[in-house]
Amino acid sequence: MNVRSGFVTFVGRPNVGKSTLVNAICGSKVSIVSNKPQTTRTRVRGVHHTADGQIVFVDTPGIHKPVTALGERVNATALDSVNDVDVVCLLIDACKPFGRGDQWVADHIDVRNAFVVVNKTDKASREQLFAQLQAVSVLEAAEYFPVSAVTGQGVPELLAALMQKMPEGPAYYPEDMVSDTDEAQWVAELVREQLLAVLKDELPYSVATRVTEWEWPRVRCEILVERESQKGMVIGKGGELLKKVGQNVRQQMAPGAFIELHVVVDKDWQQKPDRLERLGY
Ligand SMILES: Nc1nc2c(ncn2[C@@H]2O[C@H](COP(=O)(O)OP(=O)(O)O)[C@@H](O)[C@H]2O)c(=O)[nH]1
Ligand SMILES: [Mg+2]
Secondary structure (H helix, E strand, O other): OOEEEEEEEEEOOOOOOHHHHHHHHHOOOOOOOOOOOOOOOOOEEEEEEEOOEEEEEEEOOOOOOOOOHHHHHHHHHHHHOOOOOOEEEEEEEOOOOOOHHHHHHHHOOOHHHOEEEEEOHHHOOHHHHHHHHHHHHHHOOOEEEEOOOOOOOOHHHHHHHHHHHOOEEOOOOOOOOOEOOOHHHHHHHHHHHHHHHHOOOOHHHHOEEEEEEEEOOEEEEEEEEOOHHHHHHHHOHHHHHHHHHHHHHHOOOOOOOEEEEEEEEOOOHHHOHHHHHHHOO
C-alpha cells in the first residue's frame, strides 16, 4: 500500500533548537541537545510515523563560519543535507534578532520553496514574535510556522503541512524505527551530551567520544581531548566529574549496562582529516 513518505531537513544557525524539535517530533531522543552551539556534528535521522505515512527528519549541525577542519566538515554536512530532501525547514530563533547568520543560511538554500520555522515561541512575547515574523517575511519563503519545541505549540500544524508535501510511495523505514543511529554511536553521543552539559568555555569543542568496545553489558567509551591540560578538567577532582557523566549515561541505557570511560589525549584531533573520518564526522 502506498503512503506518504519523504524527507525533511532542518537547517539554521547553531542553537536555534533543531535537535530539540526533531526529538520532540519523534518522541524520543534521537539527537543530543545542549545550550552550547555546535552540539550536533553529524547528520542524524529521526522518523515520525502517522496513519497517513512517515516523515524522515534530518537533523543537521548548525551552519556557522568554520575555523577548524572539524568546523568545515560539519558545515559541509549541513549544507549538503538540503539536497535530495522534499522540504527544507529553515529554523529561526524567535528571541534573537534575525541577523546575518540567519541570512547566510537562507542564501544557501532554495528559500522560496522552504518552510521558515520560528522556534522558541514559549520564550517570546507576542510583540517579539510578531516582529520576528515580520522580519523573516523578507525571505519570501513558501510558508511560515511559529512553534515551540519545548511546549509543542504549533508543532501539529507544522507536521500537517509537511505531510501534505510528502510524495506518495512506499515507506522508507519500518514502522517501529525511530532513528537510524546505531547503538554504539548513540551511547558515544550520550556521553558527549553529558560532557557538554558540564564543561566550560572552549573545552566542549575539544571533546570527541567514541565507543571502542561493546561487550554487553560492558561498554567502553573513549573521550578524546586535544591537550594534556584538558584531561584533568574532564576527569574532575578525584574522578567526580567523569563518574557523574557515567551515571547519567547509564540511566539512559538498557538496565544492567556498565559503562567504562577513558580520557585519551589526541593532539589537535580537530585539525586532522583522518581522525575526523574515523570519528564519523
Ligand atoms: N525555551 C525554549 N528553548 C529551546 C527550544 N528549543 C530548543 N531550546 C533550547 O535551545 C538550546 C539549543 O537547542 P538544540 O536543539 O541543541 O539546538 P541546535 O543547535 O539548533 O540543534 C537548548 O538549550 C534547548 O533546550 C524551545 O522551543 N524553547
Ligand atoms: Mg543540534
